[in-house]
Amino acid sequence: MTSxxxxxxxxxxxxxxxxxxxxxTLRIPSLSADPAHADDIRRMADWYxxxxxxxxxxxxxxxxxxxxxxxxxEWLGAGPDKPTVLVYGHYDVVPALMEDGWETDPFxxxxxxxxxxxxxxxxxxxxxxxxxxxxxSYLKTAGAAPxxxxxxxxxxxxxxxxxxxxxxxxxxxxxxxxVCVISDTSMRxxxxxxxxxxxxxxTYAEIEVFGPSDDLHSGLWGGATHNPALxxxxxxxxxxxxxxxxxxxxxxxxxxxxxxxxxxxxxRTNLTDEQFKEATGVPAIWGDPHYNIRERISARPTLDINGxxxxxxxxxxxxxxxxxxxxxxxxxxxGNQDPHKIFDLLRDYVESITPETVRVEVRLLTTGxxxxxxxNSPAMKAAARAYEKGxxxxxxxxxxxxxxxxxxxxxxxxxxxxxxxxxGLDSDGxxxxxxxxSIEMFERGIQTAIVYLEELAQLPA
Amino acid sequence: MTSxxxxxxxxxxxxxxxxxxxxxTLRIPSLSADPAHADDIRRMADWYxxxxxxxxxxxxxxxxxxxxxxxxxEWLGAGPDKPTVLVYGHYDVVPALMEDGWETDPFxxxxxxxxxxxxxxxxxxxxxxxxxxxxxSYLKTAGAAPxxxxxxxxxxxxxxxxxxxxxxxxxxxxxxxxVCVISDTSMRxxxxxxxxxxxxxxTYAEIEVFGPSDDLHSGLWGGATHNPALxxxxxxxxxxxxxxxxxxxxxxxxxxxxxxxxxxxxxRTNLTDEQFKEATGVPAIWGDPHYNIRERISARPTLDINGxxxxxxxxxxxxxxxxxxxxxxxxxxxGNQDPHKIFDLLRDYVESITPETVRVEVRLLTTGxxxxxxxNSPAMKAAARAYEKGxxxxxxxxxxxxxxxxxxxxxxxxxxxxxxxxxGLDSDGxxxxxxxxSIEMFERGIQTAIVYLEELAQLPA
Numbered sequence: 001m002t003s004x005x006x007x008x009x010x011x012x013x014x015x016x017x018x019x020x021x022x023x024x025t026l027r028i029p030s031l032s033a034d035p036a037h038a039d040d041i042r043r044m045a046d047w048y049x050x051x052x053x054x055x056x057x058x059x060x061x062x063x064x065x066x067x068x069x070x071x072x073x074e075w076l077g078a079g080p081d082k083p084t085v086l087v088y089g090h091y092d093v094v095p096a097l098m099e100d101g102w103e104t105d106p107f108x109x110x111x112x113x114x115x116x117x118x119x120x121x122x123x124x125x126x127x128x129x130x131x132x133x134x135x136x137s138y139l140k141t142a143g144a145a146p147x148x149x150x151x152x153x154x155x156x157x158x159x160x161x162x163x164x165x166x167x168x169x170x171x172x173x174x175x176x177x178x179v180c181v182i183s184d185t186s187m188r189x190x191x192x193x194x195x196x197x198x199x200x201x202x203t204y205a206e207i208e209v210f211g212p213s214d215d216l217h218s219g220l221w222g223g224a225t226h227n228p229a230l231x232x233x234x235x236x237x238x239x240x241x242x243x244x245x246x247x248x249x250x251x252x253x254x255x256x257x258x259x260x261x262x263x264x265x266x267x268r269t270n271l272t273d274e275q276f277k278e279a280t281g282v283p284a285i286w287g288d289p290h291y292n293i294r295e296r297i298s299a300r301p302t303l304d305i306n307g308x309x310x311x312x313x314x315x316x317x318x319x320x321x322x323x324x325x326x327x328x329x330x331x332x333x334x335g336n337q338d339p340h341k342i343f344d345l346l347r348d349y350v351e352s353i354t355p356e357t358v359r360v361e362v363r364l365l366t367t368g369x370x371x372x373x374x375x376n377s378p379a380m381k382a383a384a385r386a387y388e389k390g391x392x393x394x395x396x397x398x399x400x401x402x403x404x405x406x407x408x409x410x411x412x413x414x415x416x417x418x419x420x421x422x423x424g425l426d427s428d429g430x431x432x433x434x435x436x437x438s439i440e441m442f443e444r445g446i447q448t449a450i451v452y453l454e455e456l457a458q459l460p461a
Numbered sequence: 462m463t464s465x466x467x468x469x470x471x472x473x474x475x476x477x478x479x480x481x482x483x484x485x486t487l488r489i490p491s492l493s494a495d496p497a498h499a500d501d502i503r504r505m506a507d508w509y510x511x512x513x514x515x516x517x518x519x520x521x522x523x524x525x526x527x528x529x530x531x532x533x534x535e536w537l538g539a540g541p542d543k544p545t546v547l548v549y550g551h552y553d554v555v556p557a558l559m560e561d562g563w564e565t566d567p568f569x570x571x572x573x574x575x576x577x578x579x580x581x582x583x584x585x586x587x588x589x590x591x592x593x594x595x596x597x598s599y600l601k602t603a604g605a606a607p608x609x610x611x612x613x614x615x616x617x618x619x620x621x622x623x624x625x626x627x628x629x630x631x632x633x634x635x636x637x638x639x640v641c642v643i644s645d646t647s648m649r650x651x652x653x654x655x656x657x658x659x660x661x662x663x664t665y666a667e668i669e670v671f672g673p674s675d676d677l678h679s680g681l682w683g684g685a686t687h688n689p690a691l692x693x694x695x696x697x698x699x700x701x702x703x704x705x706x707x708x709x710x711x712x713x714x715x716x717x718x719x720x721x722x723x724x725x726x727x728x729r730t731n732l733t734d735e736q737f738k739e740a741t742g743v744p745a746i747w748g749d750p751h752y753n754i755r756e757r758i759s760a761r762p763t764l765d766i767n768g769x770x771x772x773x774x775x776x777x778x779x780x781x782x783x784x785x786x787x788x789x790x791x792x793x794x795x796g797n798q799d800p801h802k803i804f805d806l807l808r809d810y811v812e813s814i815t816p817e818t819v820r821v822e823v824r825l826l827t828t829g830x831x832x833x834x835x836x837n838s839p840a841m842k843a844a845a846r847a848y849e850k851g852x853x854x855x856x857x858x859x860x861x862x863x864x865x866x867x868x869x870x871x872x873x874x875x876x877x878x879x880x881x882x883x884x885g886l887d888s889d890g891x892x893x894x895x896x897x898x899s900i901e902m903f904e905r906g907i908q909t910a911i912v913y914l915e916e917l918a919q920l921p922a
Contacts, residue, residue: 032777033775033776033777033778033779034775034776034777035776094779094780095773095775095779100675100676101675101676101784159777159778160778186681200680202780204778204780211742211743211744212741212742212743213741213742214561214562214742214890214893214894214895215561215562215892215893215894216741216892216893217863217891217892217893218763218765218767218791218793218892219661219793219861219862219863219864220647220758220862220863220887220891221740221741221758221862222758222763222765222793222862223748223749223757223758223759223761223762223763223793223862224737224746224747224748224754224757224758225741225743225747225748226743226745226747226748227765227766229766229767229768229769229788230697230700230701230765230766232694232769233693233694233697233698233766233769234698234701236691236694236698237694237695237697237698237699238698239691240691240695276685279682280673280674280677280682280686281672281673281674281675282672282673282686282687282818282819283672283817283818283819283820284687284816284817284818285685285818286685286686286687286818287684287685287686287687288684293685296684296685297681297682297683297684297685298684300684301684302679302683302684304679304683304688304691304782305688305690305691305694305771305772305783305786306679306690306772306773306778306779306780306781306782306783307690307771307772307773307774307779307783308690308693308694308769308770308771308772308774308786309769309770309771309774310766310768310769310770311766311767311768311769311789312556312767312768312789313768313769313770313787313789314494314495314556315494315495315496316493316494316495316620316826317494317620317621317665317767317789317791317826317827318494318555318556318767318768318789318892319555319663319665319767319791319864319892320767320892320893321765321767322766322767322768323562325766325769326774327690328772328773328774328778328779330679330778330780332679332680332683332684355745356744356745357743357744357745357746357747358743358744359744365777365778366778400680401680401681401682401683401684402678402680402681403680403780426681429675430678430681431676431677431678431679431779431780431781432675432676432677432678432781433675433676434675
């Protein structure tokens with residue numbers, strides 16, 4: 001019996017325990033965006049610290065940053081002649097409110113139809129635990145893993161990792177590895193596993209329009225006051241051209257065009273209109289007609305309003321002209337768009353179309369660079385073999401529409417490939433009400449991660 | 462000494478007591494729009510009931526409606542050969558939150574610079590108390606007022622009086638009067654008192670746009686999903702024409718054109734750009750360039766966005782495509798626009814410009830008819846004399862930009878003139894943070910109301 005066979009048997013035998021541990025982590029509302037949850041973030045970090053220590057990892061610590069802390073732990077028992085893999089995951093989650101449409105409490109995990117429902121189930125507590133459990137399965141059977149493993153868990157991914165890059169720079173020697181693996185992505189269907197070779201970047205901004213110094217009585221002043229909500233609406237309505245393309249001058253200038261070869265590969269995983277409508281519930285497809293659906297949601301940049309606010313949103317009427325109106329707006333970027341340049345273009349454009357009847361502020365909230373990797377590197381091929389043997393299906397290489405801002409930064413800083421092995425489903429509802437994670441996929445993920453450590457052992461250290 | 466002279470002296474001698482009573486009423490957060498304040502509404506009604514009983518009025522009662530109750534009380538001691546005046550006021554207020562910009566608690570009244578700061582100070586608790594104190598001043602001196610007085614206080618004016626009309630219909634005999642007086646309006650400056658002969662009407666609606674069934678991850682689905690916030694913005698941006706007129710087809714069809722004579726009268730009370738900017742804090746004037754500022758804010762219809770909401774408005778970024786987006790929108794109407802017809806035009810237009818990529822709902826919240834009275838009736842002339850003698854300045858007749866929905870209905874139902882004697886200032890900040898009422902104007906208002914009762918005695922009963 002090879003060490004991976006024993007580890008895989010151990011994982012199957014301990015499936016219930018692993019699930020119970022996942023549920024423990026999902027009970028902690030580790031929201032990174034909301035300062036009111038700082039204590040929960042800390043409780044969550046402490047949980048992982050205790051758990052990694054319990055599994056026998058070394059140098060386990062909750063390490064401070066300028067924001068929420070990082071959890072680190074390592075097992076280097078494979079020795080210096082074996083490769084080292086750096087596992088990255090994030091233990092923070094996005095907000096979740098019952099009134100957004102949750103059927104059960106987002107922080108009281110519920111099992112139903114073979115899935116576990118909770119905020120963070122798939123993004124990313126379920127997926128990150130897979131690698132910890134894969135390592136445990138080796139350590140509790142053979143007493144050793146085939147490669148050295150370093151585990152790095154951050155608490156600020158959902159607020160665009162403002163402090164991770166300085167942390168990595170400061171601890172570059174501690175973190176040194178031959179490959180980085182991240183499981184924070186998803187596949188279209190359970191038997192179509194996907195390895196991402198590209199992620200979109202991000203420019204996230206806030207626009208606020210100011211009119212009168214206070215809310216005004218709409219009867220006394222209405223008719224001669226430019227309503228800031230109306231002014232905001234007029235500005236935002238000019239962000240798109242009638243043909244569905246983004247109207248900000250220069251927005252597309254740095255986009256690397258898709259090659260015919262890649263468009264052909266993407267076409268093989270395209271979604272039909274019906275599939276897209278089924279998955280999202282939208283009444284009809286929208287977007288730039290020059291690109292197919294898969295290209296629009298993964299290989300092309302976007303511009304979305306993420307939030308709008310002004311005046312009275314409570315029950316009943318309130319007859320005011322609001323003093324101000326605001327929105328959150330973000331752009332998903334592709335190579336080689338620079339997030340700061342895109343912000344400058346957005347701000348300049350918004351300022352240029354704002355009338356003198358109101359005042360506007362455009363503020364940058366966060367940025368993240370897009371990532372693009374070749375998909376024929378040894379580490380990528382090892383991941384493909386791991387899916388074949390551990391998951392039971394050959395993976396496709398695809399572009400991811402989402403952003404993991406730190407991916408491009410890790411690759412640039414550490415000069416190593418980043419392998420994005422997703423174990424979630426596109427339809428897991430991440431960032432949405434009723435987020436869920438398939439228990440079967442949690443278990444097949446652990447099997448795949450176990451095999452991956454063995455496959456990585458064949459790489460040069 | 463005439464009875465009005467004694468009453469005026471009594472009012473001057475009891476100014477501090479009257480102010481203390483006003484402050485008592487301002488401590489009760491009688492918000493009509495928010496069901497959480499139903500008990501406060503009731504406490505407020507009970508306060509007025511107790512106060513009117515204490516002053517010796519008859520038939521004093523808190524009378525039920527399908528919503529918040531009416532407070533009623535009458536003094537008919539002048540006898541059937543004297544006219545009867547129906548005083549209408551409202552004891553409910555609009556919401557007030559510290560975070561909207563209040564410098565002090567809106568329900569802990571503060572005296573500063575000769576003003577009393579609190580929600581409801583000018584709208585309408587301060588103004589309605591003026592008439593109660595005028596009546597008291599007669600009853601406590603001569604023991605009788607020059608005319609019969611009926612007092613009707615409602616608790617739903619700020620939510621457009623949904624139950625007052627049925628109440629008046631049911632109690633039409635109880636309420637019968639020769640003239641109705643309402644003090645719920647304002648003047649431009651303390652020495653320029655104004656009697657309104659027109660009020661704008663109201664159509665208040667909610668628009669909601671629906672896209673995906675749940676909030677979506679903007680990375681996974683962005684690019685092929687019509688963002689409901691963007692769709693709403695695109696719809697709302699088409700409500701106005703580039704020339705500042707409202708784009709809803711048929712919107713202006715029933716507007717009675719202003720006569721050259723009235724435009725000349727309005728021109729005499731026009732505001733300069735500087736005065737308007739000073740009063741509101743806006744950086745520049747806006748609106749339909751075919752009309753002057755005073756016309757825009759009082760004699761022309763408007764369309765304002767009163768609230769906007771969608772997605773994430775909390776701190777930090779959240780990368781979602783919101784499932785829906787909504788707004789509150791209202792139109793101030795002028796004669797002869799029908800509020801229900803205007804709603805139909807708005808709904809039809811919004812539906813016609815909504816793309817198939819989203820679903821829209823347009824819901825009517827409330828309506829109110831515009832009012833227009835001749836300004837040469839005996840009751841109006843009596844009011845003008847009351848200002849000359851009681852306030853110390855001749856009033857102007859103007860159009861009011863605000864809406865008191867019940868004014869047109871009372872006039873139509875009871876076949877009596879409604880006299881709108883405003884005792885507030887345009888700059889009192891009603892419906893805004895730091896609402897205030899000048900203590901001097903409270904006192905001069907009581908003097909004026911005392912004289913008005915005497916002037917009304919000359920009218921035929």
